[in-house]
Amino acid sequence: xxxxxxxxxxxxxxxxxxxxxxxxxxxxxxxxxxxxxxxxxxxxxxxxxxxxxxxxxxxxxxxxxxxxxxxxxxxxxxxxxxxxxxxxxxxxxxxxxxxxxxxxxxxxxxxxxxxxxxxxxxxxxxxxxxxxxxxxxxxxxxxxxxxxxxxxxxxxxxxxxxxxxxxxxxxxxxxxxxxxxxxxxxxxxxxxxxxxxxxxxxxxxxxxxxxxxxxxxxxxxxxxxxxxxxxxxxxxxxxxxxxxxxxxxxxxxxxxxxxxxxxxxxxxxxxxxxxxxxxxxxxxxxxxxxxxxxxxxxxxxxxxxxxxxxxxxxxxxxxxxxxxxxxxxxxxxxxxxxxxxxxxxxxxxxxxxxxxxxxxxxxxxxxxxxxxxxxxxxxxxxxxxxxxxxxxxxxxxxxxxxxxxxxxxxxxxxxx
Numbered sequence: 001x002x003x004x005x006x007x008x009x010x011x012x013x014x015x016x017x018x019x020x021x022x023x024x025x026x027x028x029x030x031x032x033x034x035x036x037x038x039x040x041x042x043x044x045x046x047x048x049x050x051x052x053x054x055x056x057x058x059x060x061x062x063x064x065x066x067x068x069x070x071x072x073x074x075x076x077x078x079x080x081x082x083x084x085x086x087x088x089x090x091x092x093x094x095x096x097x098x099x100x101x102x103x104x105x106x107x108x109x110x111x112x113x114x115x116x117x118x119x120x121x122x123x124x125x126x127x128x129x130x131x132x133x134x135x136x137x138x139x140x141x142x143x144x145x146x147x148x149x150x151x152x153x154x155x156x157x158x159x160x161x162x163x164x165x166x167x168x169x170x171x172x173x174x175x176x177x178x179x180x181x182x183x184x185x186x187x188x189x190x191x192x193x194x195x196x197x198x199x200x201x202x203x204x205x206x207x208x209x210x211x212x213x214x215x216x217x218x219x220x221x222x223x224x225x226x227x228x229x230x231x232x233x234x235x236x237x238x239x240x241x242x243x244x245x246x247x248x249x250x251x252x253x254x255x256x257x258x259x260x261x262x263x264x265x266x267x268x269x270x271x272x273x274x275x276x277x278x279x280x281x282x283x284x285x286x287x288x289x290x291x292x293x294x295x296x297x298x299x300x301x302x303x304x305x306x307x308x309x310x311x312x313x314x315x316x317x318x319x320x321x322x323x324x325x326x327x328x329x330x331x332x333x334x335x336x337x338x339x340x341x342x343x344x345x346x347x348x349x350x351x352x353x354x355x356x357x358x359x360x361x362x363x364x365x366x367x368x369x370x371x372x373x374x375x376x377x378x379x380x381x382x383x384x385x386x387x388x389x390x391x392x393x394x395x396x397x398x399x400x401x402x403x404x405x406x407x408x409x410x411x412x413x414x415x416x
Contacts, residue, residue, distance in 0.1 A: 004034035004035075005034070005035075006034070006035040006036070006113045006114065006413050006416060007035060007036040007037075007038065007110045007111060007112050007113050007114075008030045008035045008036070008037050008038070008112065008113070008114045008115075008116055008413070009037075009038045009040065009101050009104070009112035009114070009115045009116065010023065010026055010027055010030065010037055010038070010039045010040065010041075010116050010118065011040045011041075011071065011097050011100075011101070011115060011116070011117055012040075012041050012071075012117065012118050012119050012122075013041075013042065013071055013072065013073055013074035013093055013096075013097070013122055014042070014073065014074055014119060014122060015041055015042040015043050015046070015073065018331070019041075019118075019119060020043075020046060020047070020050055021050075021206065021306065022118045022119065022144075023039065023041055023047055023050075023118055024047065024050040024051055025118075025204055025206075025402075025405070026116065026118045026409075027039055027047070027051055027066065028051060028059060028062075029402065029405050029406050029409050030116070030409055030413075031059045031062055031065055031066065032059060032406050033406060033409050033410045033413055035065075035413055036065045036066070036067075036110060037065065037066045037067075038066075038067050038068075038069070038101065038104050038105070038108065038110060038112055039066060039067070039068040039069070040068075040069050040070075040071040040097065040100045040101060040104065041068070041070075041071055042070065042071060042072070042073045044068035044069055044070055045068075047068045048066075048068050051066065067104060067107075067108045067110070069100060069103065069104045069107075070100070071096065071097065071100045072096055072100075074089070074093050074122050075089050075092075086125065086126050087126045087127055090122075090123065090124065090125050090126055090127040090167065091127055091132065093122060093123055094123060094127075094132055094133065094136045094137075095136060097115075097123075097136075097137075098136045098137055101115070101137075112139065113139070113140070113413075113416050114139070114140050114141065114142065114177070114412070114413065114416060115137055115139060115140070115141040115142075116141070116142055116143060117141070117142075117143030117144070118143065118144050119143075119144065119146065120143030120144055120145045120146075120179060121145060121146055121147050123143070123170070124145075124166060124167035124168065124170055124171075125166065125167050126167055127167045127170060128167045128168065128169035128170060129169065129170060130169055130170050130171070130172040130173040130174070130176075131173070132170060132173070133170065133173040133175055133176065134173055134174050134175050137175065138175075139175060140175050140176075140177050140416060141173070141175055141176060141177070142176065142177045142178055142179060142180070142412055143179055143180070144179070144180040144181070144182070144201060145171075145179050145180065145181055146181075146182060146328065147166075147328070148181050148183060148186055148190060149183065149186065149327040149328065150166060168190075168193060168194065171193075171194040171196060172194055172195060172196070176194075176196050177196075177197075177412060177415055177416075178196050178197030178198065178199060178412070178415075179194070179196065179197075179198055179199070180198075180199050180200070180201040180408070181198060181199070181200060181201065182200075182201055182203050182328060182329035183327070183328050183329050183350045184200035185350060185353075187199075187200060199408055201405065201408060202399060202400035202401060202402075202404045202405050202408075203329045203330070203331055203333070203334050203400050204334065204400060204401065204402055204405050205331045205334035205335050205338060205400075206306045206310070207310060207338050208306065208307045208310065209307055209310050209311055209314070210305070210307040210308055210311055213311055214307075214308040214311035214312050216263065216303075216308075216312055217308075217311045217312045217314070217315040220259075220261055220295055220312070220315055221315055223259065223295060224259035225259075226257075227257045227258055227259040227293070228257065228258050228259070228317040228318065228380040228381075229258075229259050229260075229261055229315060229316050229317045229318070230244075230247075230248075230258060230259070230260050230261065230316065230317070230318045230319075230320060230344075230376055230380075231260070231261035231262075231263065231312075231313070231315070231316035231318070231319060231320060232244055232261065232262055232263070232264075232319075232320040233263045233264045233303065233309060233312065233313060234264040234265065235262055235263075235264055235265060235266040235267070236267060236270055237270040237271060237324065237325075238270075238323055238324055238325060238326045239320070239323055239324075239326075240320065240322040240323055240324050240346070240367070241262060241266075242271065242275060242278075242279070243322060243324065243367050243368070243369050243372060244260065244262065244320050244322070244372070245260075245262065245278075245279065245282055245294075245296070246369035247260070247369040247370075247372040247373045247376065248260035248293060248294045249282070249369075250369055250370065250373045251293060251373055251376070252291065252292075252293045252294075254373075256293075256373075256377070256382060257380075257382070258293060258376065258380060258382075259293055259294070259295070260293060260294045260295070261294075261295045261312075261315075261316065262294070262295065262296040263295070263297075263300065263303065263312060264300065264301075264302060264303055265300070265301055265302045266279075266296075266298045266300070268298075279298070280298070282294070282296065283296055283297075283298050310335070310339075313335050313339065313341075314339045314341075316341055317341065317380065318341065318342055318343070318344060318361075318376060318379050318380065319332060319335070319336045319341045319342070319343045319344070319361075320332075320343070320344055321333060321336070321343045321344060321345040321346075321351055321355070321361075322344050322345055322346045322364060322366075322372060323345075323346055323349075323351055324346060324366050324367055325366075326346075326349065326351075327349045327350060328349075328350055328351075329350050329351070329354075330350075330351050332351075333345075333351060333354055333355070333360065333396065333400075334396070334397075334400050336360060336361075336393075337358070337360065337393045337396035337397050337400070338397060340391070340393050342360060342361040342362075342379050342391065343355055343360055343361035343362075344361055344362060344363075344364060344372055344375050344376060344379070345361060345362075345363050345364070346363065346364060346365075346366045347363035347364060347365060347366075348363075348366075354396075357392075358391065358392040358393070358395060358396045359388070359389045359390065359391050359392050360391050360392070360393065360396065361375075361379060361391075362375040362378060362379060362388075363375075
């Protein structure tokens, strides 16, 4: 194929949350395009294991076509650690990436034709100088830009300052082949500003399941006792966790045949002292048996295995995607489309607009537990009303598929 024989350096200085999954997806996709991959990340052994377990067996010669090496973890900003970078540390990330790549090239004998950043944001903040990549990398580069929502603001002085702080001017680098975004709403203003191609990328998810049902999923099915299950995995404030707890309490008071699942890591620091007390009161009610329609374990950790995550997610009848103070895309919708599960989402931003466009559930006002419960009742068939339109799950799966990601990256490689 025309992209065969190319070598890509895949670079990410972060290794938490979704970063390992995205790193694995891009590694596998470039391999399917026929390219070799030099993967630079904070945990190269984990990257190697992830590729072998998730998709390496489906790619001929994956072991021979990949080399992984260590990249130091990126440090937080000296602005009280509030940001991912600052003028000094963002520049240092570029320098360390170039140094690590040079070492890997010397060790492997491979020369990278393209540098790709699956999380480009880390290389932009407070460094609005387009010459930086041209001088430090001195080769074509591209990447996926996630937090691009400031481009939706109306033109004004504040937006100009924000663009400067975000470092978006670096995207005008002569060696930038173009960037990707998960939230497609702001492609036009971004193209106008950067003068480079901006492409809507699929929010791809992994769909593998374990050989046997994840034990937590089986336990929840047993506890639900036939009730419709409404679930969330990951209990951050931005995911609307507290609103879901309050909706569950309203459902309990109304004695509705619903069972709510709050799984994954609970970060108490996301919430005020009063909110933490409310959450702990609910947890105590579950422990005592007075709250019988809710699964929530504050001490539970992250579900690390993607197959187990999928097994639990598939047990839901309704998926909670009612994010708060959050503008971007979410893999929750990709999971829901994969397994044919309707969603509750907050109206207005990227997630809510996609739910409406693909008819994959109902949207509610942000943070409203009563509206959430009303939507849940309708999706669960507990309230009479007109039939909901047929969901476009297959269309969503097509638009956010691995095949589409492969096609985008294949075009990128062909442009070299």
